Amino acid sequence: MRIILAENYEIMSKKAAGxxxxxxYTKPDSVLGLATGSTPVGVYDNLxxxxxxxxxxxxxxxTVNLDEYCGLSADHxxxxxxxMNEKLFRHIDxxxxxxxxxxxxxxxxxxxxxxxxxLIESLGGIDLQLLGIGxxxxxxxxxxxxxxRMDTGKVDLTLSTIKANSRFFEREEDVPRQAYTMGIxxxxxAKQVIMVVSGKQKAEIIYESLFGPVTPMVPAxxxxxxxxxxxxxxxxxxxxxxxxxxxxxEFV
Ligand code: F6R
Numbered sequence: 469m470r471i472i473l474a475e476n477y478e479i480m481s482k483k484a485a486g487x488x489x490x491x492x493y494t495k496p497d498s499v500l501g502l503a504t505g506s507t508p509v510g511v512y513d514n515l516x517x518x519x520x521x522x523x524x525x526x527x528x529x530x531t532v533n534l535d536e537y538c539g540l541s542a543d544h545x546x547x548x549x550x551x552m553n554e555k556l557f558r559h560i561d562x563x564x565x566x567x568x569x570x571x572x573x574x575x576x577x578x579x580x581x582x583x584x585x586x587l588i589e590s591l592g593g594i595d596l597q598l599l600g601i602g603x604x605x606x607x608x609x610x611x612x613x614x615x616x617r618m619d620t621g622k623v624d625l626t627l628s629t630i631k632a633n634s635r636f637f638e639r640e641e642d643v644p645r646q647a648y649t650m651g652i653x654x655x656x657x658a659k660q661v662i663m664v665v666s667g668k669q670k671a672e673i674i675y676e677s678l679f680g681p682v683t684p685m686v687p688a689x690x691x692x693x694x695x696x697x698x699x700x701x702x703x704x705x706x707x708x709x710x711x712x713x714x715x716x717x718e719f720v
Pocket of ligand 1: 502503504506507508534535599600601602603606607608609
């Protein structure tokens with residue numbers, strides 16, 4: 469595990485984007501696992517910038533996103549399909565047919581989940597998985613629970629996640645209560661995992677995830693078993709780790 473501390477969000481985002489760019493340079497047909505939420509937006513901005521400058525092409529890449537709200541269509545402004553299109557896909561040369569996100573409008577959960585797992589398997593797994601972390605330690609929408617969910621599933625969002633994500637909706641009641649999420653298996657089996665974490669409010673949970681016990685009550689703690697894990701954080705998010713384990717932090 470590498471923990472890279474950047475002075476601020478901008479530097480963190482550039483550093484994390486650099487890992488993705490390096491992955492795409494060395495394997496142009498990479499399978500990229502992508503995340504939504506506010507934290508990766510800066511990463512995507514850098515990728516778009518490098519693409520527009522002609523340094524980086526995604527024309528042979530395949531993407532699989534972590535999750536999607538149940539009940540939201542791809543053209544709903546709060547759906548993750550819409551987010552990915554707005555924040556990344558429509559600005560780069562990725563082929564739309566090579567981008568994958570669970571279909572939030574499909575009620576047949578068994579079919580959606582089985583098809584998503586089959587898809588990831590048929591792609592030979594994920595080369596590089598980008599992750600954020602929820603305030604409660606969730607990765608994707610794998611919420612704290614009694615067990616680690618291994619495969620894609622339809623999950624109930626916790627109150628903490630509903631509250632955290634209500635900032636994107638007009639009213640808290642509008643936040644969908646369920647979502648499809650990739651399971652833990654393809655995440656931990658990814659050849660490389662890059663996590664981005666920003667802000668003081670994440671300092672405790674990222675510390676607990678990386679240095680506390682591995683427990684499904686803190687889903688991100690499973691990342692401790694991932695050999696090729698890079699955590700890129702800003703100074704606020706990594707403040708507790710930098711204080712308690714200064715020797716495990718690299719500075720950029
Ligand atoms: C989104 C996702 C979530 C977010 C997490 C943090 O696809 O998988 O796990 O990464 O909720 O979100 P932000 O970055 O908005 O704090």
